[in-house]
Amino acid sequence: MQEINRRYLYFxxxxxxxxxxxxxxxxxxxxxxxxxxxxxxxxxxxxxNDAYVSxxxxxxxxxHGNTATRIAIKILRWFNIQPKFGxxxxxxxxxxxxxxxxxxxxxxxxxxxxxxxxxxxMQVMKRIEKNEHLQGEIxxxxxxxxxxxxxxxxxxxTTKQEIIxxxxxxxxxxxxxxxxxxxxxxxxxxxxxxxxLASIVEKETFSEREAVAGVYSHRLKxxxxxxxxxxxxxxxxxxxxxxxxxxxxxxxxxNPYNTYRNEGLPPTPIANxxxxxxxxxxxxxxxxxxxxxxxxxxxHHVFSKTYKEHKQHIARIRKKKLSEIK
Numbered sequence: 001m002q003e004i005n006r007r008y009l010y011f012x013x014x015x016x017x018x019x020x021x022x023x024x025x026x027x028x029x030x031x032x033x034x035x036x037x038x039x040x041x042x043x044x045x046x047x048x049n050d051a052y053v054s055x056x057x058x059x060x061x062x063x064h065g066n067t068a069t070r071i072a073i074k075i076l077r078w079f080n081i082q083p084k085f086g087x088x089x090x091x092x093x094x095x096x097x098x099x100x101x102x103x104x105x106x107x108x109x110x111x112x113x114x115x116x117x118x119x120x121x122m123q124v125m126k127r128i129e130k131n132e133h134l135q136g137e138i139x140x141x142x143x144x145x146x147x148x149x150x151x152x153x154x155x156x157x158t159t160k161q162e163i164i165x166x167x168x169x170x171x172x173x174x175x176x177x178x179x180x181x182x183x184x185x186x187x188x189x190x191x192x193x194x195x196x197l198a199s200i201v202e203k204e205t206f207s208e209r210e211a212v213a214g215v216y217s218h219r220l221k222x223x224x225x226x227x228x229x230x231x232x233x234x235x236x237x238x239x240x241x242x243x244x245x246x247x248x249x250x251x252x253x254x255n256p257y258n259t260y261r262n263e264g265l266p267p268t269p270i271a272n273x274x275x276x277x278x279x280x281x282x283x284x285x286x287x288x289x290x291x292x293x294x295x296x297x298x299x300h301h302v303f304s305k306t307y308k309e310h311k312q313h314i315a316r317i318r319k320k321k322l323s324e325i326k
Contacts, residue, residue, distance in 0.1 A: 029072060029096065030072050030097040031097055032095060033094075034061055034062045034063065034064075034095060034096070034099075035061040035093070036060055036061045036090060036093060036094050036099075037061075038090050038091050041088060041089050041090075041109055042056065042062075042087070042088050042090055043086075043087045044084070044085055044086060044088070045157075046085055048082075048083045048085050050070045050073045050077075051070055053073055053083045054066050054069040054070040062094060062096060062099050069096065072096060076097065076100055081097075081101060082104050084103050084105075084106040086106065086109075086155060087109045087156035087157075088103055088108065089109050090102060108155040109155070110154075110155060111131075111133040111154050111155070111158075112151055112153050113127070113128065113134070113151070113152050114150075114152075115127070115147060115148075115151075115272065116149055117149040117202055117272070117273065117276075118149070118202045118272070118274070119149065119272055120144065120239025120240070120270070120271050121142060121143070121144050121145075121147065121239060122240055123239060124147060124167075125141060133154075133156065134158060134160045135157045135158065135159045135160070136161060137160065137161075138164065139161050140164070141164075142164060142167075142168055144268045145268060145271065145272055145273065146171060146195075146269075148167050148168075148171035148174060148274075148275070149167075149272050149274045150170060152166055174275060174278065175195070175278070178278065178282055179191045179194070179282070181282070182194070182282040182283065183282065185217065185284060185286050186217070186281070186282050186284065187217040187220045187284070193265060194278065194281045194282055195278065195281075196265045196268065196270075197216060197265060198273035198281035199269035199271045199273045199277070200226070200228050200231060200270060201213050201277045202273040202277040203234075203270060204228060204229075204230055205294070205301065207299075207300060207301070208300060208301050209276055209277055209279075209280035210280045210283060210284060210285040211285045211287065211289075211292070211301065212280070213277075213280040213281050213283075214284040214285030215287065215289050215303065217284040218287055218288065219290060225259055225260060226259035226264075228259045229246050231257045231258065231266050231270055232246060232250055232251060232253070232257065232259070232260065233246060233270075234257050234266070234270035234271075235253065235255040235257030235258050235266075236253065236255075239270070239271070287303070288305050290306070290307075290310075291306075291309070292304070292310075293310065293317060295313075295317050297317070302317070
C-alpha cells in the first residue's frame with residue numbers, strides 16, 4: 001500500500017513538474033521580446049485564422065516557429081484574445097501576447113489625405129495616386145470642381161476610388177444644404193453655376209472672397225466679361241501647373257475658358273472650390289465695384305468702380321506712371 005502511494009506521489013510530482021515546465025515554456029514563448037522592428041505597420045487581412053496570423057507574425061519576426069505560434073494563438077483565443085482585421089502599429093521588440101492584445105483591441109492605424117482648396121481634379125488625382133496607404137486603382141475620374149476639398153481620414157483597406165467618392169458625396173451634401181440659403185443677389189441660376197463662380201474666386205484670391213465674388217457677380221449682371229486670368233490659365237493647361245506668368249498674347253487665345261473673349265461663365269469649374277468660396281459665390285457682397293487688384297503692401301485687395309480708378313491703383317502699387325498702364 002505504501003509502495004502504491006509512493007508511486008502515485010512520484011507520478012503526481014513528475015506530472016506537475018512537466019506541467020509547470022510546459023506552462024513556463026509557454027509563458028516564456030508568448031512573453032519574450034521579439035526581433036520585430038516597428039518601422040512598418042502590420043497588416044492583417046481576411047481570414048484572421050490561426051494559420052494566417054501565425055505566418056504573418058513569423059514572417060515579420062514577431063514570433064518564432066509557425067506551429068508553436070499557431071498553437072499559442074489558438075490557446076489565447078480560449079482567453080478571448082481574438083486577432084482583428086486591419087492595419088496595426090506595433091512597438092519594437094513586441095512580444096507575441098502583446099501583439100495579439102493590440103490586434104484584439106482593434107485600434108487600426110488612422111491615415112489622412114488632404115485635398116487642398118483650389119486643386120484641380122488633375123492635381124487631386126496625382127496626390128491620390130501617390131498615397132501609399134490607399135488601395136486599388138482609380139476607376140472613375142470625376143468632373144472638374146466636383147470634389148470637396150478637405151482632410152479625409154481612412155483605415156486600411158480604403159481604396160483610392162472610395163476617397164474620390166467620399167469627396168463627391170461631401171460636396172453634394174454641402175451644396176444641397178447651402179443652395180436654398182443663397183442670398184437674393186446670388187447671380188448663379190443653378191448650383192453648378194455657383195460652383196463655377198466659386199472656383200474662379202478660389203483661384204483668384206485667398207482673402208476678401210465675398211468682395212471678389214461681388215465684383216464678378218456685378219460684372220455678370222451688367223453683361224460685362226469676367227476677364228478673369230485664372231480661367232485663361234485653365235483653358236491653356238486644363239488644371240496642370242502653369243509654370244509662368246500670364247502673357248498678353250494668352251488673352252487672345254480662342255477657347256471656351258477665355259473670359260476676356262467670351263461673355264458669361266466658363267463651361268465648367270476651373271478647380272475644386274472650398275467651402276468658404278462656395279459660400280462667397282452664394283452670398284456675394286452687394287457692390288458697384290467692377291475692378292480689383294491685390295496690394296501686397298497692405299495685404300488686401302483694392303477695389304474700384306471705374307477703370308480709371310483701377311489704373312490709378314495699379315500705377316501706385318507697381319510704382320509706375322499712369323501712362324504705362326494699359
